[in-house]
Amino acid sequence: GAGVSQTPSNKVTEKGKYVELRCDPISGHTALYWYRQSLGQGPEFLIYFQGTGAADDSGLPNDRFFAVRPEGSVSTLKIQRTERGDSAVYLCASSPLDRTEAFFGQGTRLTVV
């Protein structure tokens, strides 16, 4: 596709459940980022992939959050034992190797009830 695609666009889940959020980056982009955006806040960095490996996962808030990018393209953000505080918009972005721009998807709005 032409841009970064994120699915689903909306996800409502019950507290304690497991969720997976998918990101399909722009073809050829080696870098992939996950951000979390709470209402009225700027995007908060979660994790950054360069190829298949997580180059920096220092933004993951705790061990309930995990992300993978097994083939260096599509990435999945996984959240275990969801809590109401996890409710936010989860943004994915990709960029070329020269990091001259991050291209963002539309985001997945996660609501934990």
Add this chain to the structure above:
Amino acid sequence: AQSVTQLGSHVSVSEGALVLLRCNYSSSVPPYLFWYVQYPNQGLQLLLKYTSAATLVKGINGFEAEFKKSETSFHLTKPSAHMSDAAEYFCAVSVTNTGNQFYFGTGTSLTVIP
């Protein structure tokens, strides 16, 4: 550590007036700097970027920004505000020595008064 500070979480201007959104950065190495715009319920769209070329950068929709190293600033301006400019604006910085993260400010909400 790298960071971005946006002064003023809310800015209101009259239609046709000058828009000035402030951004200051902190970086120990030369940064790349960006302004993104976010319309309600949409993703972030790049307005303009500074990547160590010309210090005055022109972007889409008539916006521009000037990189001032001495002031560690990258303020966003537009000579004449339009109603369609009402949105959330985010300044961001990216540096090579931190794994190429993009660090974002907390955003400035721009209201345009008719």
